[in-house]
Amino acid sequence: MVRRIQPEPFRIKMVEPVSIPDKAQREEALKRGHFNLFGLRSEDVYIDLLTDSGTGAMSKQQWAALMRGDEAYAGATSFYALKEAVKDILGFDYVIPCHQGRAAENVTFGALVKPGDRIPFNMPFDTTRAHIFNVGAEPVDCVIDEAYDPAKYHPFKGNVDIAKLEKAIQTYGVERIPLIMVTITNNSGGGQPVSLANLREVRKVADKYGIPLFLDAARMAENAYFIKTREEACKDMSVAEILKACMDCADAITVSAKKDPLVNIGGLVCTRTEDLYYKILPRVILFEGFATYGGLAGRDLECLAQGLREMVQEDYLSHRIAQVAYLGDLLDEAGVPFVKPTGGHAIFIDAAAFLPHIPQKYYPADVLGVEVYREGAVRGIGLGALAFATEDEATGEIVYPKLELFRLAINRRTYTNSHMEYVAETIINVYKRRDSIRYGLKVDFAPAAKGLHHFLAHLSPVSL
Numbered sequence: 001m002v003r004r005i006q007p008e009p010f011r012i013k014m015v016e017p018v019s020i021p022d023k024a025q026r027e028e029a030l031k032r033g034h035f036n037l038f039g040l041r042s043e044d045v046y047i048d049l050l051t052d053s054g055t056g057a058m059s060k061q062q063w064a065a066l067m068r069g070d071e072a073y074a075g076a077t078s079f080y081a082l083k084e085a086v087k088d089i090l091g092f093d094y095v096i097p098c099h100q101g102r103a104a105e106n107v108t109f110g111a112l113v114k115p116g117d118r119i120p121f122n123m124p125f126d127t128t129r130a131h132i133f134n135v136g137a138e139p140v141d142c143v144i145d146e147a148y149d150p151a152k153y154h155p156f157k158g159n160v161d162i163a164k165l166e167k168a169i170q171t172y173g174v175e176r177i178p179l180i181m182v183t184i185t186n187n188s189g190g191g192q193p194v195s196l197a198n199l200r201e202v203r204k205v206a207d208k209y210g211i212p213l214f215l216d217a218a219r220m221a222e223n224a225y226f227i228k229t230r231e232e233a234c235k236d237m238s239v240a241e242i243l244k245a246c247m248d249c250a251d252a253i254t255v256s257a258k259k260d261p262l263v264n265i266g267g268l269v270c271t272r273t274e275d276l277y278y279k280i281l282p283r284v285i286l287f288e289g290f291a292t293y294g295g296l297a298g299r300d301l302e303c304l305a306q307g308l309r310e311m312v313q314e315d316y317l318s319h320r321i322a323q324v325a326y327l328g329d330l331l332d333e334a335g336v337p338f339v340k341p342t343g344g345h346a347i348f349i350d351a352a353a354f355l356p357h358i359p360q361k362y363y364p365a366d367v368l369g370v371e372v373y374r375e376g377a378v379r380g381i382g383l384g385a386l387a388f389a390t391e392d393e394a395t396g397e398i399v400y401p402k403l404e405l406f407r408l409a410i411n412r413r414t415y416t417n418s419h420m421e422y423v424a425e426t427i428i429n430v431y432k433r434r435d436s437i438r439y440g441l442k443v444d445f446a447p448a449a450k451g452l453h454h455f456l457a458h459l460s461p462v463s464l
C-alpha cells in the first residue's frame with residue numbers, strides 16, 4: 001500500500017550520535033542486566049523505547065526558558081509563570097509542583113488515602129498501583145470490558161464502565177473510597193483514550209456520592225486529540241478547548257510532566273479548591289520541597305510552563321499521533337498482533353498472541369523484550385505478569401493480569417519515521433521466527449516492595 005508519512009513539524013538543530021552494538025555486545029549486555037531491560041545501559045541500546053517519560057526533545061523556546069529560571073527558594077517568578085500556564089491551559093487555581101509524576105502520587109495518596117481504602121480507576125499504571133499498595137490501600141479496576149480484548153476495535157477503550165464504578169462504591173462503601181481516579185490516556189490498557197462523554201458520566205457518579213474525582217493526566221493532550229478525532233460531538237472544538245473541558249470534570253489532577261508537557265523532569269498536582277490544596281501541601285514540603293518549587297529548579301519550572309503551552313499545538317499532536325500509527329501500520333501489514341486501535345504514545349504488542357506457546361508464568365512479554373533487543377538493539381518493556389501479577393491473600397495463588405503486553409513507547413520529537421521503519425523491521429524479524437523461541441524467564445531476585453519488583457528483578461532463561 002502507499003503510505004502518506006506525515007512530515008515532522010520541526011527541524012533538527014542538534015544531534016546525539018547513536019550506534020548499534022553488535023550481537024556479541026548485545027548478548028553480554030543482556031547477561032550483565034540480568035535479562036531485565038531496565039538493567040541495560042543507555043549505550044547498549046540503539047533505539048530506546050523503554051518509556052516516553054522524560055525522554056523527549058525540548059523546543060528552542062524551552063531551552064531559552066532555562067535562562068529565565070529564578071532559583072529563589074520561595075516565591076520564585078518561575079513558579080508564577082507555571083501557575084499562569086496551568087490556569088490558562090488547564091483551568092486550575094491551585095498548583096503544587098513536584099519533581100515527577102510518582103512524587104505527585106506520593107504526596108496525593110499519602111495525604112488522602114489510609115489503610116483499607118479502595119481507589120476505583122479505569123486501570124492504574126505500575127507506579128500508581130505501587131503507591132496505593134504502599135499506603136495499605138487497593139486499586140479497583142473499572143475499565144470497560146473491551147479494554148481486555150487487544151484485537152477488538154473501540155474508539156475509547158480507556159473508558160470507565162459506569163456500572164462497575166457504581167458496584168465498587170456500593171461494595172466497599174463511600175467511607176472507604178477517598179477518591180476516584182481516571183488515567184488519561186489509559187497506559188496499562190494500551191495507551192487508549194477516555195471520551196469526554198465518559199468523563200462527564202464519571203463526574204456525575206462522583207457528585208452523586210460526594211467523592212472527589214482525580215485525573216492521572218500525564219497524557220492529557222494526546223487524550224484530547226483522540227477526542228477531537230473520534231468523538232463526533234467534539235470534532236469542531238480545538239484540542240485546547242477539549243482539554244479544558246476534560247479538566248473541568250475533575251476536582252484535581254496528578255501529572256507526570258515528563259510525558260505530554262514535554263520536559264525531562266517535573267510533575268504537578270493541581271486542585272480546584274483551596275481546601276484540597278492545603279490537605280496535600282504539607283506532604284509536599286515534607287518530601288519534595290517548598291510549595292513554590294516542589295523539588296524542581298527554577299529553570300525546570302520555566303521549561304514546564306512553556307511545555308504546557310506547546311503540548312496543545314495541533315500540528316505537533318497530529319504528527320505525534322501519526323508517527324505512532326505509522327509504526328502500527330507497518331506491524332499490522334506483517335500480521336504482528338497489537339492493541340487496536342493504535343494508542344497515543346506507544347504500540348502495545350499482544351505478547352500472549354505473539355508467543356502463545358509460552359505460559360504466562362514464564363513472562364512472555366519480557367521474553368519478547370529480550371528477543372527484540374537481541375534482534376536489533378531496540379528496547380521496549382514488558383507490561384504483563386512480571387509487572388502486574390499479584391498474590392491472592394486468601395489462597396496464596398498468583399493472580400495473573402488479563403493482558404500480557406510488550407510496550408514500545410515513542411519519545412516525543414526524538415526519532416524519525418526511518419527509525420520507526422527500523423523498529424518495525426526488527427519486530428517483524430522476531431515475529432517470523434517466533435515459533436523457535438522456546439524458553440521462558442524465571443525470577444532469581446526481586447525486592448519485596450509490592451508492585452515494584454519488575455523494575456529491579458534479576459531474571460534468567462529457563463527452557464520449555
